[in-house]
Amino acid sequence: MIRCSIRSLQLRLVARVAVLYIPATVIVVGVLMARAFDTARSLGDRELVARATELARFVSLDPTGARRLDLPAALAALYQAPSADEIFAIRSVDGGLVAASPLRFGDVVAGWPNPPDGPEHFLIDGFGDKVQNYYGLTTRQETAAGPLFISVARSAGADILMYSLLRRFIHDTVWAVSLLVLITVVVAMLAIRSGLKPIREIAQMAAAISPGAMTVRLPDRKLPSEISPLVAAVNLALDRLEHGFAVQREFTANAAHELRTPLAIISGALEVMEGSDELAMLKSDVTRMNRLVEQLLRVARLDAIALDVSGVADLNDIASGITATLVPWAVAQERIVTFVDPDKPVMVRGNSHAIGDAIRNLVENAVTHSPPSTEVTVTTDAAGSVSVADQGPGIPAEDRQHIFARFWRGKNAGGQGAGLGLAIVTEIMKAHGGTVTVDDCPDGGALFTLRFRLAEAATHRLA
Numbered sequence: 001m002i003r004c005s006i007r008s009l010q011l012r013l014v015a016r017v018a019v020l021y022i023p024a025t026v027i028v029v030g031v032l033m034a035r036a037f038d039t040a041r042s043l044g045d046r047e048l049v050a051r052a053t054e055l056a057r058f059v060s061l062d063p064t065g066a067r068r069l070d071l072p073a074a075l076a077a078l079y080q081a082p083s084a085d086e087i088f089a090i091r092s093v094d095g096g097l098v099a100a101s102p103l104r105f106g107d108v109v110a111g112w113p114n115p116p117d118g119p120e121h122f123l124i125d126g127f128g129d130k131v132q133n134y135y136g137l138t139t140r141q142e143t144a145a146g147p148l149f150i151s152v153a154r155s156a157g158a159d160i161l162m163y164s165l166l167r168r169f170i171h172d173t174v175w176a177v178s179l180l181v182l183i184t185v186v187v188a189m190l191a192i193r194s195g196l197k198p199i200r201e202i203a204q205m206a207a208a209i210s211p212g213a214m215t216v217r218l219p220d221r222k223l224p225s226e227i228s229p230l231v232a233a234v235n236l237a238l239d240r241l242e243h244g245f246a247v248q249r250e251f252t253a254n255a256a257h258e259l260r261t262p263l264a265i266i267s268g269a270l271e272v273m274e275g276s277d278e279l280a281m282l283k284s285d286v287t288r289m290n291r292l293v294e295q296l297l298r299v300a301r302l303d304a305i306a307l308d309v310s311g312v313a314d315l316n317d318i319a320s321g322i323t324a325t326l327v328p329w330a331v332a333q334e335r336i337v338t339f340v341d342p343d344k345p346v347m348v349r350g351n352s353h354a355i356g357d358a359i360r361n362l363v364e365n366a367v368t369h370s371p372p373s374t375e376v377t378v379t380t381d382a383a384g385s386v387s388v389a390d391q392g393p394g395i396p397a398e399d400r401q402h403i404f405a406r407f408w409r410g411k412n413a414g415g416q417g418a419g420l421g422l423a424i425v426t427e428i429m430k431a432h433g434g435t436v437t438v439d440d441c442p443d444g445g446a447l448f449t450l451r452f453r454l455a456e457a458a459t460h461r462l463a
Helices: 009-057 073-080 103-109 156-195 197-208 228-271 277-304 315-332 352-368 421-432 455-462
Strands: 059-061 067-069 086-092 097-101 120-127 132-143 146-155 312-314 336-340 347-349 375-381 385-389 435-440 446-451
Touching: 009 059, 009 086, 009 132, 009 146, 009 156, 067 097, 073 086, 086 103, 097 103, 103 120, 103 146, 120 146, 132 156, 156 197, 312 315, 315 336, 315 352, 315 375, 315 385, 347 455, 352 375, 352 385, 352 421, 352 446, 421 435, 421 446
Parallel strands: 336 375
Antiparallel strands: 059 067, 086 097, 086 146, 120 132, 132 146, 312 347, 375 385, 385 446, 435 446
């Protein structure tokens, strides 16, 4: 289906073709019609002149020197028939009537002045027994009896068939030309659409470029010369963006790596110091800094290195291991973390370490945002999913499209977290070809679900 918006380049080009083609076609048709009618009139005039020349051949002088017309019987019958559509009158240079059929026509032309050189046309309205209009001409002819003026005319009804055929021809021509114009516009639209196909393909490639696919460049071969400079400029801009992203990622990774050692030293020193309220707050700040540094390193690794997700992992083992690791930390936060698994292993296609990072981030977020003395439940499903449910305030509907963006934090996030945990989960799920969703728990709180490809289904597709 061909779809064009008002601002479409394709529609604009087709409109310009139509604006040029349609008026030109109308002019050509008009000229053709004028020429057709002019040709018809010209043929009629030629036939009338031929009639006058034919009549002139049969004019002669009698023994007394008077001019007379001796027509063959067949030709005389043609002019003298009661329903004759052709009439004539022959008169001398001095105005004397030589012959006429019918005689009344001779009375009509008797008072006419002699015409100048060349045929002179005339029109007689309502003449004859049938009261018809006659169209004719008067021409000077050289005869055996000297120069004479011969007026011949034909009734308007005699040309009805010719003009009827002419009108039919024009009618058919208009329809044929209209159809041709329509076909031409459609063909032009298809041709322009085909010509713009490389541009649409390039637009689709450009739309697929993201921070995770900065190495992609737009092809610059087999493009119209008008588009090549634009594509070259876009590719240069992508080169600059790729370099800027690389510098940013390298800086983030280096900064996070350099911060790990001094933070570890500070954490160790704080552990051997005697406690106080200010020391506890300092330890909490250092812990958050450590977590931020770890998240920055994870983000840098995800951006720089493509995950190998071709392996097979058991969601039960990964989720239970992460849960067991975080239980002591959750207890220290006055929260409970439990794990619910199905009776059999849940084998999925993916990277076990990355899957563990995704589950860990969801559990840490759930524990952080849950009220004290509440429970966070980790559940795996035979369909290849793992969910983390908490009893916190939940995620407002208007925030759900933002929570997976890097460094985004809600209005009530407080001073905890840097807005990287869910962004890391999103990148891991993209690499696995899976999804992460958030819903409301039936009893309140948020329910995050990670959905992976089952190992059996993935193997079947690869086969």
